[in-house]
Amino acid sequence: MTLTTRQTRLISRTCLTLALLVVAVPFVFPFLWMVSSGFKSATEIFGQPSLIPRVWRWQNYIEVFEYQPFARQYFNSLYIAVTVTVLTLVISSLAGYALARMRFAGAGLLMLFLLSALMVPEEVTIIPNFFLIRWMGLMDTHAPLILLPVFGSHGVMATFLMRQYFLAIPKELEEAGKMDGLSRFGIWWRVALPMSRPALAAVSIITFLFSWNLFLEPLVFISSLERFTLPLALSNFTDSYGLPLWHLQLAATSLAVVPILIVYLIAQRQIIESFALSGVKG
Template sequence: MSRKLKIVLYGLLCLLCVPFVFPTWWMATSSLKPVSDIFAFPPALLPSRWDLSAYRQVFQVQPFAEQYLNSLYIALVVTLGTMAVAAMAGYAFARIRFPGQNALFVVVLIGLLIPSEVTIVPLFQMFHTLGLTNTHWPLIVVPILGAPSVLATFIMRQFFVTLPGELEEAARVDGLGRFGTFARVALPLARPALGAVAIFTFLHSWNLYLEPIVYLSTPERFTLPQALTQFVDAYGGPLWNVQLAAATMTALPVLVVFVLAQRQFIEGLAHTGLKG
């Protein structure tokens, strides 16, 4: 590829990035503007006067620090739990032969076709009977055993199918059993797929909105998507600069996770047949 063609290609890509990057840039910079400048037209790329008061108000209006920690630890637990369940289930579907294997895998995949809204009422009744409403247990158990885990299992299964069988044969010759082969041979090679699963799962848990508003009623136990709707004034009107500051802080972990795992994410999609 010639240098001129590269310059044209990179210029076109930068131009195509503008519709995706500008809203995030506007959100972050507007959180540092006075309220009167937020909806100025045309929008300014940088604040005319830097104002950090919105970031202080975020923690004064409601217990945002606790809510932030709630979302963070729930997302981490769900991500690790889903990775463990999906890795073992995906390996079993890819490598262990048993009667009805393909039929059972199809049944598992059907879970992707069932919207969460369909099951939310019976799940609420079940957790209410167990005394687990207004706790974080439903937000941890349901994703690990629900649709996000099904998608993760599919990704892991597709990856393990592509691994050469000779690797397992060599492991068995060395005396490793089924679990030893999985833990010491297959799993270390599955880092790209695990990276893709980690990003998908973390994003799903971090952005979960319906389940928290159904199960949680105490502000100290809210997660961030639920908390973002609570930044209002005494008349119920939105506190725009405070909402934008909270949204900016909410988006940071997502960006960090993607930057750290983007290489494994792309490789994982390439090995599972999900790339566009």
């Protein structure tokens, strides 16, 4: 008995789907486990594992806010990420525009320099940056968490992404802008930026997540509890004696991860495309 092409295809599709489902387990399980454990007591987390808590401890989500200034830390992460995103958008699109559209001496060299910055991990420059930030009197403030991502390799990546996008905008549109008497700045603002919404969206998404998840910089530059950002707060979720609070740590982690995950699920196509763009262009 031979199978028709349709049957073979059906069988291979089913096998593929089953295989993918198996592979998907380690991608999905941590999230399910995290959320479910956030509702358990510390004892239950280490007891017989089950995805449904025996007793739903909703108070975990209240206690999270009692042991640390968690609302404040949440807000810190949020406003820092928004600031970093806005600054990166402005600065990288300005530079990206000049690199794509304007001719000036040193442009080639500048490109080369910026390109090299993409290769350098921030661990290489963290020590001198520590002294720089100290010299600027900005220790234990949020300024380094804003300045370093905006001007570091992430900002450079955003610049290249913007440049690549501006290159694809038809020159004629700009010429029309010039005819209307727009300055360079005007063309950038009125013509180039509105045409590059997809690139701007991509930069925003990637930058926001980059800042939101930043860890090394807060670890080195922030020391007081109420100036902590979320990753720092999560990594160190202890009571006032330094005793780890496992169940609250997981509840707090859920609080930090789930909103992002929901936004991701809603806008997954846009978000995935943004990253695809960054990888190809950057």
